[in-house]
Amino acid sequence: MTIPKGKAQRLTRRDALKTLGAATAAGLGSACFSRRAHGAATARRPNILFILTDDHRWDHLGFCGHPFLQTPHLDRLAAEGLNFANAFVVTSLCSPSRATFLTGMYAHRHGVKNNLTPWQDSNVTFLELLKDAGYDTAFIGKWHMPGGLPDPRGVDLFVSFTAQGGQGQYFNCPLVVNGKEEPSRKAYLTEELTDRTLEFLQAKRDRPFCIFLAHKAAHHQFLPPPDLAGMYDGVPLNLPKETDLWIGSTNGMMFEGTLGPISWLYRNYCETLTATDREVGRLLDALDEMGVADDTLVVYAGDNGFFWGEHRLVDKRWAYEESIRIPFIVRYPRRIPKAGTREQMIINPDLAPTLLELAGLPIPENIEGRSFVPLLGSATAPGRDAWLYEYFRDYPYNVPQHDAVRTRTHKYIEYEGRRPAELYDLVNDPKEKTNLIGTDQGAALRNTLKPRLDELRAGTG
Amino acid sequence: MEKRSFTQRALAPAGMVALTMVAALVVYNNAWRIEHRVLHQLVANVFAWVLFSSIGIGACLVYPMAYARGASLGERVAAALATPLIWTLKEVVRVTATFTWTEALYFALNPLVIVVFTSAAAEMGLCEILCRWARKRKGEAIKAAPYPAVLALCGGLTIALVIFTWGFGVHAFYVFQEGYKALFGHLAGAS
Numbered sequence: 001m002t003i004p005k006g007k008a009q010r011l012t013r014r015d016a017l018k019t020l021g022a023a024t025a026a027g028l029g030s031a032c033f034s035r036r037a038h039g040a041a042t043a044r045r046p047n048i049l050f051i052l053t054d055d056h057r058w059d060h061l062g063f064c065g066h067p068f069l070q071t072p073h074l075d076r077l078a079a080e081g082l083n084f085a086n087a088f089v090v091t092s093l094c095s096p097s098r099a100t101f102l103t104g105m106y107a108h109r110h111g112v113k114n115n116l117t118p119w120q121d122s123n124v125t126f127l128e129l130l131k132d133a134g135y136d137t138a139f140i141g142k143w144h145m146p147g148g149l150p151d152p153r154g155v156d157l158f159v160s161f162t163a164q165g166g167q168g169q170y171f172n173c174p175l176v177v178n179g180k181e182e183p184s185r186k187a188y189l190t191e192e193l194t195d196r197t198l199e200f201l202q203a204k205r206d207r208p209f210c211i212f213l214a215h216k217a218a219h220h221q222f223l224p225p226p227d228l229a230g231m232y233d234g235v236p237l238n239l240p241k242e243t244d245l246w247i248g249s250t251n252g253m254m255f256e257g258t259l260g261p262i263s264w265l266y267r268n269y270c271e272t273l274t275a276t277d278r279e280v281g282r283l284l285d286a287l288d289e290m291g292v293a294d295d296t297l298v299v300y301a302g303d304n305g306f307f308w309g310e311h312r313l314v315d316k317r318w319a320y321e322e323s324i325r326i327p328f329i330v331r332y333p334r335r336i337p338k339a340g341t342r343e344q345m346i347i348n349p350d351l352a353p354t355l356l357e358l359a360g361l362p363i364p365e366n367i368e369g370r371s372f373v374p375l376l377g378s379a380t381a382p383g384r385d386a387w388l389y390e391y392f393r394d395y396p397y398n399v400p401q402h403d404a405v406r407t408r409t410h411k412y413i414e415y416e417g418r419r420p421a422e423l424y425d426l427v428n429d430p431k432e433k434t435n436l437i438g439t440d441q442g443a444a445l446r447n448t449l450k451p452r453l454d455e456l457r458a459g460t461g
Numbered sequence: 462m463e464k465r466s467f468t469q470r471a472l473a474p475a476g477m478v479a480l481t482m483v484a485a486l487v488v489y490n491n492a493w494r495i496e497h498r499v500l501h502q503l504v505a506n507v508f509a510w511v512l513f514s515s516i517g518i519g520a521c522l523v524y525p526m527a528y529a530r531g532a533s534l535g536e537r538v539a540a541a542l543a544t545p546l547i548w549t550l551k552e553v554v555r556v557t558a559t560f561t562w563t564e565a566l567y568f569a570l571n572p573l574v575i576v577v578f579t580s581a582a583a584e585m586g587l588c589e590i591l592c593r594w595a596r597k598r599k600g601e602a603i604k605a606a607p608y609p610a611v612l613a614l615c616g617g618l619t620i621a622l623v624i625f626t627w628g629f630g631v632h633a634f635y636v637f638q639e640g641y642k643a644l645f646g647h648l649a650g651a652s
Contacts, residue, residue: 116642146642164628165635221629242493244505250489250512252555254573255634312493393559395641396568400559418558 045359046332047296048130048210049201049283050351052101053276054094054142054219055316056302058087058325060273068235069270073281074329077300079339081331082376086345086383088406091390092304092316092323095119095145097348098214101301102126104352104367107390114394118147124364126352128154130210133361138200141193141214142168149176159196161189168216170223170272188225190217194279198286210355213283214303217276220257224271231274232267239266243309252398256315266308294333297358299351302326310431317397319389319404319413320432332358335376344383345408346372388456389413405453412449423449464531474526475540482515482544486551516577519544520584528592541585545577564645572624572633579620586613 060066063075063083089097091107099105099112102125107113111120127137131154138157143149144166152158159177161168173189175182186192197213224231239262248258248265258265280300287293305323307313316323328346330336335358349369356363357371374381389404393416404413411432413422423442424432436442464470489508495501520541527537549569556565568574589610597605624633 116638116646164631165638169628221631241498241501244492244502244509246489246505246509246513250509252552255571257631259629395560395564395638395645396556396571398556398559 044334045133045135045208046334047208047292048135048355048359049197049287049296049298050101050210050212050355051280051283051298051300052098052141052212052214053273053300053302053327054214054216055269055304055306056218056273056276056327057305057308057322058085058302058327060270061327067238068232070274071277073277073284074300074327077280077284077298077331078329080333081298081329081336081339083341084328084330084346084372084375085341085343087301087326087328087347088324088345088387088389089304089326089348090388091392092318093391093394094142094219094303096392097303098142099123099145100348101303101351102212104349104363104369106349106368106388107392109366109368112145113392115144116146116395117392119145119150121150121153125152125154126355127152127210127212129356129361129364130359131155133359134207135359136200136203136205136207136209137211138197138209139212139214140196140200141212142166142216143214144168149179151179157196157200159193167219170216170221173216188275190215190276190279191225194282197283201283201286202290208359215276215279218269218272220265222265222268222272224268224275228271228275228278229268230271232270235267237263237266239263240309242312247309247312248314252396253314255396258314262309262314265314269306269308297330297332297335297355299331300327300329301348301351302328315397317391317394317399319391319402319406319411321426321430324389324406330376332376335373337377340379342375342379342383344372344375344381345387345406346375346383347387386452386456388453403453403457405449405456407449407452410445410449412446412453414450414453421446467536470530470532471527471536471540474523474530475543478515478519478523479544479547482512482519482548485509485512485515515544516548517580518584520581521588524585524588525592528588537589538585541588542578542581545574545581548577549574561648564641564648567641567644570640571637572630575633576621576624576630579617579624581617582613583615583617583621586610586615586617590614 060069061074062069062071063078090100091097093114095115096107096112099110099119100107103110103123104126110123111117127139131137137155139152139155140157140159143160149160149162157178159175161173161175163169163173168189170189171187173184175184184192186195193213193215197211200211201209243262245261245263248254248256248262249260287296304316305325306316307322310322311318311320347369350372351369353363353367353369353371354373357373363371375383386405386407389406391399391402393399393401400419401416402413404411409425409427411424411426415421421437423436423445425436436445485508489505489512492501492505492508495504524537524541527540532540553565553569556568590606593603594605597603624630627633
């Protein structure tokens, strides 16, 4: 960890309470909080804990009504904050998506178009901007962008891994900590990354912190820790009607890591999600114990969704809802006094400008996202009316390059190559079963959606 | 051993398994259209297994049939590999929907295809040994386990097992991906 040595002492709960008591007694309010109080009270700049998970689809949360999946800690996070029910990624694929979260830009701009095109060091991340503004920053977890691990600017602590092409491995994953290889101290990667996050979180400092925690979970091979393995054995899965046990092993889909019966894979996936939820709980508890929960913005998101047989697909990539919708939960008691749900559409490029605005920083012009800070305090603030989805071909996955426009009510998709366009009425056909192309209704809708898509592609929409 | 016509000794065994594979693929891919959920799952399960078996262990059927009908070594090998070859060709064509022909041809080197072909080699080696052993038991003066057959059995099995057990094929896949990047990296972001 590269926090200056003098600050690298642990702050005890007693220290924090002492500090709080002294400040209150002096009647000086938050501005007078001790400089030893974890930066929590440094002006109004929030601490930031961004937790990004992999392949966690939007509806796989206990509070979303999943029939058996247990996510009590994420349920708690949502109950204490805001659940963005219409959050999306603009490219449903690991590497482009995490680059977009980091930069606030689309893949066509940050350059990580798929899992093969390298990260460009010229990209500016929100971590770098926050560091320049006085934050202590950490990136902990899955980097997984082609080109090897970078030496990212503006990151005090960089913990990642290179195993399995950067995907990491669930058990005994060797780490790279600020450029040096280290063994994992815990067997299970999600626990190890949480431990590393807690260490950074609990280090004594006089500046606010920003942590980007990127889990491998719940990516394939969908491996839960031993104590949770089998916890969903025997529960009815209610997989989509159109799927079957072998969908992940046929027609090239085994390259998504889904060789084997889908029921077995899906149970493992859900168990891995519950394991991840447990680690989120440890982080939330730590924030409470440190007394900084009110001053810490916690954001939980997935990097893309996942098909479990819908459209006879597994994996992500395609522009259908199961693939592009993500869980997105925000808790920040200082700015979100009332918990609830936001129905407005937000997209993953919106994260970076939102964090910058909350930190009181200007938003660079090249950021393509839009801050959703207005939505934090208002359920009726205007949201997006449409946004661009883009997917670039990614060998050897047989998904054609495509662009789509997603409005509040419709989706129009154009593919490169042989596959015809698709248009869906998301209000009356939320599972996107009926392509309206070729119908009168579809022709009329296409007349408005096609120009909108072209506008968005041109960056003028 | 009577040598039958080319159709009977090579085409028929190869065609039988290849047609089974094609039929299983068609039925499996359309089973979801069956409204009755239980029937859909039943049909999908049965034909998925027929599909996997025809590709994965079809050589165990084709090779001894061709052997018993007097096919030469070359004919036996070609007949046994027909189904894996047709399946691989179908996969390559599928990949051309998104990628160039050269990228699609490289797809034929992916670990799954390699496992299929090395397994077929092992199966052919085993079948050759078993067929010869059966003849020897009948009194023919024949070597039951010639070196090429043993090599095919052991080598094919070893490669398939190593790929499959090395992280369930995941590590081999990343090696394959590195090869792709080395050969076609310039195409990866060209869109």
